[in-house]
Amino acid sequence: MAPASYIEDTKDEHLHVENAFYDRGYVPDTPEEKKLVRKIDIRMLPMLWVMYILNYIDRTNIGNARIAGMATDLSMSSTDYSTALSIFFVGYLLNEIPSNMILSRSKPSYFLPATMFTWGCLTIAAVGVNSTGGLIALRFFLGIIEAGFFPGVMFLMSCWYKPFELAKRLAIFYTASLMSGAFGGLLAGAITGNMDMVGGVRGWKWLFVVEGIATVVLAVVAVFVLPDFPHSTNGLTTEERALAILRLVTADTQGTPLTHKQAFLQAMKDKKTWILTVGYMGLTSAGTISYFFPTLMVSLGYSGTQANLMTAPIYVCCLVVCVAVGFSSDRFNEKPYHIAGCAVVSAISFLVTAFVSNSALRYTFIVFGGAGIWSAVPLFLSYALQNFTNREQRAVSIATINGLGNLASVYGSYIWPAASGPKFIQGFCCTTAFVLVGGAATLFNRWMVGDLSIRTAEQDAADEYARNTSTAHPDQKVEKMDV
Missing domain, CATH: 1.20.1250.20 (MFS general substrate transporter like domains)
Incomplete structure (x- = not known):
């Protein structure tokens, strides 16, 4: 920040x-x-x-x-x-x-x-x-x-x-x-x-x-x-x-401003930085499946231009589910269990895809699996932001989480060798493990830090009090804060 x-x-x-x-x-x-x-x-x-x-x-x-x-x-x-x-x-x-x-x-x-x-x-x-x-x-x-x-x-x-x-x-x-x-x-x-x-x-x-x-x-x-x-x-x-x-x-909500060095050291010492990094690495590793969607379409019997076109419905379905899950998360003011739920749906879907032979069924569960991953990722990023109240530390922690998370794509790119086709059991099983790591790390962080939505509710109550006070007493000021 x-x-x-x-x-x-x-x-x-x-x-x-x-x-x-x-x-x-x-x-x-x-x-x-x-x-x-x-x-x-x-x-x-x-x-x-x-x-x-x-x-x-x-x-x-x-x-x-x-x-x-x-x-x-x-x-x-x-x-x-x-x-x-x-x-x-x-x-x-x-x-x-x-x-x-x-x-x-x-x-x-x-x-x-x-x-x-x-x-x-x-x-x-x-x-x-x-x-x-x-x-x-x-x-x-x-x-x-x-x-x-x-x-x-x-x-x-x-x-x-x-x-x-x-x-x-x-x-x-x-x-x-x-x-x-x-x-x-x-x-x-x-x-x-x-x-x-x-x-x-x-x-x-x-x-x-x-x-x-x-x-x-x-x-x-x-x-x-x-x-x-x-x-x-x-x-x-x-x-x-x-x-x-x-x-x-x-x-x-931060206290004393930190220097860049202090923020870096505080971020590196904070357990939440590393727990969330592991979780994001799991989700981004699973997300490398998107680079192989055209290849997977070929394994289902499509070819050339048709294989490229068949990737489009996957993303459209993922978009609809992502928005729906996002609204649900806001409605219930809860993120960790939504993230974990998406991870479980994705894991089950990829396991089914790995061990069934019907092309239509495999395509359907590829869609479900992708929807689980890409519904979890934006929720995870917004949840990560909630975990760091100090602005300077938040900048370093989020950069670390995002940077190392994307580095996971380096090894994630090697789990889909052509020799494992057309079933690609190795890729689907590894992706299942990765997405479960993302969900488990989120739940572990939730257990460690507690329910962050409680803090948000308290802030909302404070804002409501300020509005009511201002309405009832137009001349009364909300106490200004030092910059």
Whole structure:
């Protein structure tokens, strides 16, 4: 989350405006605050959602390219393909924390689009790849560049939303990855099926070119749409900027601000960081099945363009279930048991898939298994945010959880060797174990820290008291908090 120095600098720069709000006192849920949140939502969420769609497409289109002729043209073995997948996450881990550090000292409206523009150019560059080594090198640098996007988005959203506002919006943002899976399969089928050898270029290369160009164009548009931080963004009045700052400062539950070194050491010593890291590693390892969906469709009897198209319904179903589970979690103000429930459904589904032979039945349970994974992941991330009340430590802990969690995809990419097809028992059994680790780690953390929803209920009661006090006594102020 935003460092204490950022809040201090913000206070100094806008002290004359903030004093007016301090004199009034901060009252939650005023019409002015609701209007501000709606304004932030409209400006930020749709653009970030579309950007994430292209981010996920550019990351996972290698699976569609593989069955469209890339593996044959580059003489790739099953191990070569797994290496091309896993090397991406090596670069991703190396640059995730440095990217967030750069973002915190730059303008998000420039940094995030610049990151997107660069990975779009790298995607287009795949047209020049003619060997397995070239593909692996390209994937490594693509991982380095894309590392700045997802944690950067989490950081930016945390600078605008209160903790209990962030979970729902993060879940909505995450559905973009599911939409990209559905749209990506349809797009891949259309491009590789209709553009093969156009201009003498193979269809799988056109796939990278077309999607890369779309990414570059959207990156340019994003520069003019995305906001920066509350104290520096344009499009807000001076009063709106001050309110955006004060509502986050008032909602913050941390004590003494920590230096970067103190936050790092505190995060490393906190058991929750490592328990949740293990849980997220389990879920992301299970999630590597998405890179093999086209291959699994081939094992079910589909081929070529049809195999790519058959991946789309999987993601559509996952999106619907993810949203439904997210609303259920908010309705009951509970996350750990929802996460564990999704893990169990996914585990049962993959076990059934591994040991039955009927293609229609296997396809159905692949859908159920995927829905379990991608319903659990956004819930897990929002649950992880709840576990760290200090802003500086939260930044380090979440970066660690997300970074090491994605590193799990390195070994997760090797559990689906071509030799294990068409049943892929090894892959489905390992995925079952991974998703159960994610659910078990979540429940263990819940047992260790207790019910975090109790703290949220207390905060809601305090906000309600503040609103009632303000209504009953218009001249009475809610006590201001030190920044």
